[in-house]
Amino acid sequence: MIYRIVFFLFFITLSCKNEKKNKIVTQHNPFEHINQTLENEKAIELFYNAKKEIEKGNLEIASLLLEKSLDFEKNPIILNELGIIFFSEKRFEQALIVLNQSILIDDKYYPSYINKSRVQILQNDLKNAETTLNKMLKKCTSDYWISYANMYLAHITTKKETIDCEKGINYLKKAEILRSEPELIPQLNGISEALKINCG
Known part of the structure; x- marks a missing residue:
């Protein structure tokens, strides 16, 4: 029997400064907004062990464990998760490599775009x-992922190098x-406050 899962571990903090060693960044898991799945039983076992x-x-x-899982199934979910670990360890170039691979395998696995943009923002590659x-x-x-992308685009407009009040508000x-997602309200409020400060 093939087990199918809808799963990804994926962070939403607007500042990913993580002072605790070996601590994964804060994660948000909107399962209902992901269509992709894992299908290979061994890949699933390794993924959950990870x-x-x-x-x-x-x-x-x-x-x-995630790298071993990829031996059984080349899947954007696994690559995205591996990218998050590299991100958490501040291994930004490696994070970008695996997130790009995730997008190459499935260019409609939207969490990988979001996480790639987060790495680029932390690198100040706005x-x-x-x-x-x-x-x-x-x-x-x-609609969900369109909104998610717009949240991060708004965040970019609050940076001093790319301040754009009109775009940010839009x-x-x-x-x-x-x-509607309680976990995201602080981030949205933070962007709103930054726009007020920058734009009056």
Whole structure:
């Protein structure tokens, strides 16, 4: 029997400064907004074992398990998760490599675009982060993920290098449906406050 899962571990903090060693970044898991699945039984077993190791803070072991999982199934979910671990460890270039691989395998697995843009934002590569999100928007038909991309686009407009009040306000309006998610309200409020400070 093939087990199918709808699962990804994926962070939403607007500041991913993580001072605790071997601690994964804060994660948000909107299962109902993901269509992709894992199908290979061995890949699923390794993936969930990796999740257990992540919960223990054993990120190195978790990344090895995810890499083994890829031997059984090349899947954007696994690659996205591996990218998050690399992100958490501040291994940004490696994170970008696996997130790009995830997008190459399935260019409609939207969490990988979001996470790629987060890496680029932390690298202060704001123009490329914006490009990443706009590429996603051209392919995306999900209102949820469109709103998610707009939230991060709004965030980019609050940076001193890319301040754009009009764009920021418009992006934030397009992200309002995310207020139905309690985990995202602090981020939305933070962007709103930053726009008020920057734009008066």
